Amino acid sequence: xxxRRYNPIAMLSSSVFTPFPRQQFYRCPFPIFTQSLQPFPxxxxxxxxxxxxxxxxxxxAQTSTxxxxxxxxxxxxxxxxxxxxxxxxxxxxxxxxxxxxxLRALRVLKSADVILSEDTxxxxxxLHYYNIKTPLLSYHKFNESQRAQVVLRKLQDGEIVAxxxxxxxxxxxxxxxxxxxxxxxxxxxxxxxxxPSAVVTALSASGLPTNEFSFVGFLPKxxxxxxxxxxxxxxxxxxxxxxxxxxxxxxxxxxAAAIFGASRQCVMAREMTKVHEEFWRGTIDKAKEAFxxxxxxxxxxxxxxxxxxxTDEGPSESQLENELxxxxxxxxxxxxAVKLVASGKLMKRKAIYSLxxxxxxxxxxxxxx
Numbered sequence: 001x002x003x004r005r006y007n008p009i010a011m012l013s014s015s016v017f018t019p020f021p022r023q024q025f026y027r028c029p030f031p032i033f034t035q036s037l038q039p040f041p042x043x044x045x046x047x048x049x050x051x052x053x054x055x056x057x058x059x060x061a062q063t064s065t066x067x068x069x070x071x072x073x074x075x076x077x078x079x080x081x082x083x084x085x086x087x088x089x090x091x092x093x094x095x096x097x098x099x100x101x102x103l104r105a106l107r108v109l110k111s112a113d114v115i116l117s118e119d120t121x122x123x124x125x126x127l128h129y130y131n132i133k134t135p136l137l138s139y140h141k142f143n144e145s146q147r148a149q150v151v152l153r154k155l156q157d158g159e160i161v162a163x164x165x166x167x168x169x170x171x172x173x174x175x176x177x178x179x180x181x182x183x184x185x186x187x188x189x190x191x192x193x194x195x196p197s198a199v200v201t202a203l204s205a206s207g208l209p210t211n212e213f214s215f216v217g218f219l220p221k222x223x224x225x226x227x228x229x230x231x232x233x234x235x236x237x238x239x240x241x242x243x244x245x246x247x248x249x250x251x252x253x254x255x256a257a258a259i260f261g262a263s264r265q266c267v268m269a270r271e272m273t274k275v276h277e278e279f280w281r282g283t284i285d286k287a288k289e290a291f292x293x294x295x296x297x298x299x300x301x302x303x304x305x306x307x308x309x310x311t312d313e314g315p316s317e318s319q320l321e322n323e324l325x326x327x328x329x330x331x332x333x334x335x336x337a338v339k340l341v342a343s344g345k346l347m348k349r350k351a352i353y354s355l356x357x358x359x360x361x362x363x364x365x366x367x368x369x
Contacts (some may be wrong), residue, residue: 084111085191086158088151088183090176092195095167095299096273098129105193106130112162116151118175122166139163144175148182155188167299169197173217173243199241202269202301205279209306212238218245219252224330227255231323231340234260237306244300253288256304258322260284261315265305271298320352321359334360 089108094100109115110132116139117123123136139147155161163170163179170176183190199215214236220226233240244252256266262285270278276298280290284304315323320341327337338356342349 081107084108084160085189086155086160087189087191088155088179089160089162089191089193090170090180091162091164091193092169092197093123093126093164093167094273095196095198095201096271096277098126100196100273101126101130102193102195105195106132108160108162108193109134109164111160113159114154114161116147116161116163116179118164118166123164134162139175139179141175144178148179151179152182152186152188155183156186167196167198169195172197172199172215196273198243198269198272198299198301201272202267202303203239203241206239206267206269206303207281208239208265208267208303210239212306213241214238215241218243224327224332227259227326227330228332228340230255230259231327232343233304234323235307235343237309239306240304242302242304244302246295246297246300249295249300249302250292252302253284253291255326257284257288258326260304261319262288267303268296269301269303270296272301274298317355320355324352324356324360328360 084107089112091105091108092102093105109127109130112134115123115127115134115136117136118138118140120136120138127134127136137147137151139151151161163176165171165174165176168174171180180190203210203213214233216229216233219229219242242252256264262283264284266282266284266287268278268280268287268291270276270280278296280287282290323341324334324337327340328334332340334356338349338353342352
């Protein structure tokens with residue numbers, strides 16, 4: 001296959017243009033974006049060859065004209081970039097679509113002495129797709145402590161170790177944080193290789209405020225701990241982001257409706273970057289109606305808008321009562337439930353305590369006994 005690079009200036013000014021000789025690069029003195037080609041639809045459809053790539057050139061940047069993983073593998077093999085230094089590389093990998101990976105990530109994975117992965121069979125598909133032969137070593141939450149010392153010895157011997165998760169960025173609700181901390185304590189370089197993140201991907205397309213957000217991740221399994229965490233989230237003004245397993249969505253929506261309030265806006269992002277990608281938007285109450293009847297499948301990132309900062313808006317008495325009831329049912333004493341509900345709210349704790357006395361006075365008397 002012969003790959004040619006074309007003069008973008010000539011292409012914009014004429015429907016017939018002459019390619020530069022092979023191996024010759026054109027340095028454009030100003031940025032050119034693909035949007036600049038929009039006024040020329042006929043030009044786009046009739047004269048741009050399939051292998052044409054329009055990009056910038058700098059002293060260090062390299063471009064890829066590969067159409068297949070094999071061609072990309074060949075280009076990476078012949079890369080003239082400087083060798084990687086030894087250390088732990090935290091490599092972001094696709095959250096669904098295998099093409100959502102950077103050239104730098106591929107070069108690190110190809111150059112590493114070993115790749116640590118949660119599920120070697122799952123990660124093997126990505127490596128096979130890009131024809132990367134680097135050995136895989138399992139590294140997950142069940143063997144993290146045992147593997148850490150083995151990996152540490154490899155790093156101290158000067159090896160290049162890449163850490164990947166099943167999807168997204170290592171250490172974010174995935175194994176990696178402890179190993180990164182251990183390396184930092186031992187003065188071993190920890191090098192992040194940016195890549196996809198379900199958190200930012202969902203937030204960017206959600207339509208909810210993005211200037212401030214709080215990533216909660218997976219909620220605790222224990223009832224009282226989980227509800228305590230939800231109450232804290234409900235009182236924050238930042239957009240709240242959760243990872244919810246599909247089989248726990250119904251439980252989550254019931255608790256969220258009681259604690260956040262049924263009218264709070266939310267977004268369910270499901271199977272992002274995959275074939276069946278879905279973004280559902282509405283109130284928590286509407287989400288209950290939509291998803292309690294049928295359970296969606298796939299990876300779910302759930303976002304809930306932050307609490308309004310308006311001084312004239314406060315939680316209703318029924319919402320406060322629901323929060324108190326949830327905490328008491330989870331095993332908290334009435335006084336502790338009042339303290340938790342009052343945290344982050346504009347209302348004084350005395351007012352909430354008065355409500356607790358009216359609604360749950362019997363429990364308070366039994367506590368005093």
